[in-house]
Amino acid sequence: MDKQTFKENAKKSIDDIFAKIEELEAKNENFKERSKIEYDENLAELKAKRDELQAKYRELENATEEKWDEVKIAFSSASESFKEGFSKITALFK
Template identity: 55%
Template sequence: MNKEEFKAKANQKIDEVSAKMNEVKAKRESAKEDAKSDYDEALKELESKKSDLENKYSELENAAEDKWEEAKDAFSSASDSFEDGLTKIKSLFS
């Protein structure tokens, strides 16, 4: 995958992350009262991961040629971290 294709996929991932965050926030309202504090803690962590992902995307967009692979790997790692956080928060509803 070339640089522009990866950037397009990364941009799409940012959009997906925003949509998933909105879904998660909406589900919080239906959480049981005793689960809301755990949920809020997990949501705060997930929001931090989303922010990190957005920062890595910005770095990716502005990466010089010699830093491209490093920025790409950092974005991929942040994306995986967000997905792990999402899985964790979804487990609170299982």
């Protein structure tokens, strides 16, 4: 995958993440108190992962050719971490 395509896909991932977190926040009202505490903790963790992913995206946008592979791997790793966190929080709805 070329650099521009990777950047475009990364940007789309960031936009999707923000939309998913907003959706989760809207569902927050439906939880019982015990579940709500667990949900709030997981949501805070997910938001931290989102912020980390967004920072990695900024690095990706400004990466030099020499640093491209390193930054690309760091972004991909942060993206996987977010996906794991998202799966964890959505499991609370099942």
